[in-house]
Amino acid sequence: MEEIKQLSKIIKDESRIIYGEKIEKKFLSDTLGRKQGKASALVFVKSTQEVSEVLKFAHKNKIPVTPRGAGTNLVGSTVPFEDAIISDFSQMNRILEIDRENFTATVEPGVILQDFQKYVESLGLFYPPDPGEKMASIGGNIATNAGGMRAVKYGVTRNYVMGLELVLADGTIIQTGSKNRKDTTGLDIKDLVIGSEGTLAVITKCLLKLVGKPESSASLLISYDSLKAGIESVPLILNANINPTAVEFIERKVVEMGENFLNSISPAEKNIHYPDADCKAYLLITFDGSRAEIDAAILKLKEIVKNISRGVFVLNGTEQSANIWRVRGCLVKSVEAVSEQEPLDIVVPISQVDKFVEYVNSLESETGMQMISFGHAGDGNVHLCVVRGSRSEEAWQKELHENLKKLYEHTHILGGLISGEHGLGVSKREFFFGQTPQENVALMNAIKQAFDPEKILNRKISYVK
Template identity: 60%
Template sequence: MSFKTDILQIIKDESRVVFDKQIEGRFLSDTLGRLVGKADALVFAASTEEVSALLKYADANKISVTPRGAGTNLVGSTVPQNGGIIIDFSKMNKILEFDADTFTATVESGILLKDFQAFVESKGFFYPPDPGEKSASIGGNIATNAGGMRAVKYGVTRDYVRGLEVVLADGSVTWVGSKNVKDASGLSLKNLIIGSEGTLAVITKCILKIIPKPEYSKSVLVPFADLESGISTVQKILFANANPTAVEFVERKVVELGEKFTGIKYPHPEAAAYLLLTFDGKQNEVKENLEIIKNVVLQNGALDFVIPESPERLEEIWKVRGCLVKAVEATSEQEPVDLVVPIDKVAEFIEFVNKTQKKVGMQMVAFGHAGDGNVHLCVVRGSRSEEEWKTELQKNMECVYSKAYELGGLTSGEHGIGLSKRHYFLKETKNTNLQMMNAIKTSLDPHHILNNKISYVL
């Protein structure tokens, strides 16, 4: 039998299978659309049983498989490199159980983050992981261990995954983790899967931890005359034990891009940098913490302590922060960089980036999560030719990553490695660590059919 016939025997509904040249380009790439792969079949799976049958067939025939959520990743994690089968999870998007008694909800992996968050909040609960792209799938969030602005208080996706139903490369279906709060029963297989970018197993169902919805939330904008003063104040904010939900930093030159893109203006245009802070919890607690932080920032050189006068104004301020990548994209092609350095090294790293930008003449737009050291850079192409862009980008990226590693940083804080950051990850990671990762990979996926050629796979 032919490949097409085999696939259609597994997936009885022909409307959920697309072959060869009929596959739309967006399914062969990520949200940027610059890295484009190839595939022999695109399957919109509707059940764990279908995923299991597809993987059993693929493993037996050594056919590559690329799991795909919403395709919102920025590093090429969903780009199929070796043909084969793309398994799309957009139709596996159901909420299977809401269990208030155990503070959990069980969902299929294709459900979108924004839909899940809206559902639990309608029940008076809260799912804290909050990466910038709300149209990402929960399965994709788990596969990259997505972070976001609330990580400084609430942690990252890993901290809210209780259990996973996964399909292994040979088609075996199993659960790792459970509804239980604590687990010292053997190796943490669940945590091996989280952040593995689809290279170890395919996630089909997720048991997620939810918490009571905070009673009250308030954000403030704090302008500074220079970035160093703003970043150095972050440590004092954290040391004040006021428990901020978000601690974001953004330079004025970056805000200007967001202002131009949205038509929204920030206060204090004379500032060189801003901190954007959020606090949530009980109303009295939040108000007390705001007073504490107001004193801290003003004593450390803040130009003001701006509390937005209305929910609409608050939404505008966050809209500017949230659109920065799109604002850069509107002016030029750019390479997004997501790295992390120790929180006391953020200012030094940004200073290095600014000096490098002036030295080499390539714009590098910096912003990010100051509370956990996660720095986002947009390295901007400008008017460079394709050859100039490729050569200069590689050189400047090597420079930026080398500095981050020198400061004790890492390749990625929340986007993952994928294809586009693989070179930098492999260059920095110790061989012993890579050997351990590949031994785990081979034990779970002997024929290396799952999302091969990304991340740690040699």
């Protein structure tokens, strides 16, 4: 593709363009590195104008474009196809403005979530979205509408995006949204782009809503004789007007994996253990706010669960609380340390979480394929690791596909969906088309046609046929 060399007329700094076979493999995949794509060029963009010129060039020559943030995606949304141009945003990583009077921040899409949260908290402000991968970029969070543990109280990324600067597929630059807290002035274009995984437009600036930093926070662990009993507690807790920040569920057998993993990599810390090791499941709950609000919430919570739970353990001290959350945070890594696995982010109605996990456990027994589930009980988001074990590549791909089909079919029966926060990417295309009404797919593709008539933006992912 000889015309690709014309990119050097747009990006004058040759160090920011890499062609063909010289592109590192990590840029041709996602964080799992298992799906490899093809690219004719990798461009490290540094300004909105550069993005616009690259897209004008790609649009004119009908060259696919794959936008890329920090590359932490889990479903192949950053995998380029058909000799695409990869537009990497890691060098568009500036915090442009903190507006204290209007509680907003304006940032470039390559800003890393962890860095941004740390910075605004140093100013006494707070950016609530809290997906598990803190090294993800803000632009990537917006492209997948990332959720996380604090979604039960604060909502997901969509709830904190007030405006976007976008570059359309033909290079047109548009502004959507504003610092106004209300807006019924026409269709909300930014809301179409949020969660669209780079298929509609490319994000070049993000106007984000901030809130005041909570005074304090506290975590509790509640143990149960069954996961069912734990999940039955969740509506009682949510209805009690105590406003928890996070409500996580973990089966005891899964906690044990995390404990063993952490203790193996930190031999000096052999004391990392959850209390009540004879239970079957836990809820891990966090509150934030004033100290008085938190203390009142803890008292009320204890009263709510006293006849349902085995015990309530207030995690006093930062070390104990940090260790409990470290176990929760390392569960995927504890699996990856011993075997390849397929990470799922299924979401079901809150009341169906225990039924879904029961099905997962029965399918595990029936098939012999290990399946490890945990997740956000407060919003029904079940994270699931389907584990390869010692299977050959052929057996793994065959059995994985069969089990994914069963898991997604049961999700549908329970009124759930195949993705709560990871997105669809290339991994879930087949299952998305299998469960989504054709009328919906047709409307999505009509929207795609309006934004990107030549279908150059991430056309191999999600709903785009």
